[in-house]
Amino acid sequence: MTDHRTPATHQRAPATHQHTRTTDQRTLAAVTGALYLVTFATSIPALAxxxxxLGGGGSLAAAQTAAVLEIMLAVACAGTAVAFYPIGRRYAPALALGFVASRITEAALVAVGVIALLAFTTVRAGLDADAPLPSTLDALAALHDGAFLVGPGLLPALNAALFGTLLIRHRLVPRIIPAAGLIGAPLLTFSALATIGGLVDQVSPVAGVLALPIALWEFAIGIWLLAKGVHVAPVDG
Known part of the structure; x- marks a missing residue:
């Protein structure tokens, strides 16, 4: 059968496919960026x-609000990697999948911390106002702190190593943004290991300074992906 389509018709389909793929990547990148910003909007007030x-003061309502915020944090953590995976797998499937696994593990540890916090609130709500705090609360607080030390306190370093390497290797965003994450990854790892070793308090000025490059990287990549998306680079091979 003779193909009566004109050359222009033959050329239109690839162009349309490229436009659709670019639009899809733009949307996925924007969702990834928005979810990164959600992690900021939830984690900081939740900690406060x-x-x-957890220290024996505060209010029950504040702790319950923190638990709700951290449930949102867990969903946003996993969502960042899941949303970006269709883009990342085109360039570096192993890095993209590793990022998904690491981010979901972080989200799971956040969820463990939330469960410990909710158990803490339940036990403490049943106590008389002047009653001494039972040792059960110390155990629940320790479980919460441990989950957040290994989760949001350590795994963002692995996230930055995986996601930052993918982005910088394929030039999907300006190099300065993932470079901040790659610089911050060993600093955050040192901070977490120093905390485990008892050299640094989990919430302290030293830990805050060491975590700053990772925080800047996550905020910057969130803003960039939401506003600009990714550069649609050709796939090797």
Missing amino acids: LKAPF
């Missing part, structure tokens, strides 16, 4: 709300 309560 729950810390006094």
Whole structure:
């Protein structure tokens, strides 16, 4: 059968496919960026709300609000990697899949911390106002702190190593952004290991300074992906 389509018709399909793929990548990148910003909007106020309560003060309502925020944090953590995976697998499937696994593990540890916090609130709500705090609460607080030390306290370093390497290797965003994450990864790892070794307090000025490059990287990549998306680079091979 003779093909009566004109050359222009033959050329239109690839162009349309490329446009659709670019649009899809733009949307996925924007979702990834928005979810990164959600992690900021939830984690910082949650820490401020729950810390006094875990220390024996604060209010039940504040702790419950922190738990809700951290459930949102867990969903956003996993969502960043899942949303970006269709883009990342085109360039570096192993790095993209590793990022998904690491981010979901972080989200799971956040969820463990939330469960410990909710158990803490339940036990403490049943106590008389002047009653001494039972040792059970110390155990729940320790479980919460441990989950957050290994989760949001350590795994963002692995996330940055995987995601930052993917982005910088294939020039999907300006190099300065993932470079901040790759610089911050060993600093955050050192901070977490120093905390485990008892050299640094989990919430302290030293830990805050060491975590700053990772925080800047995550905020910057969130803003960039939401506003600009990724550069649609050709896939090797």
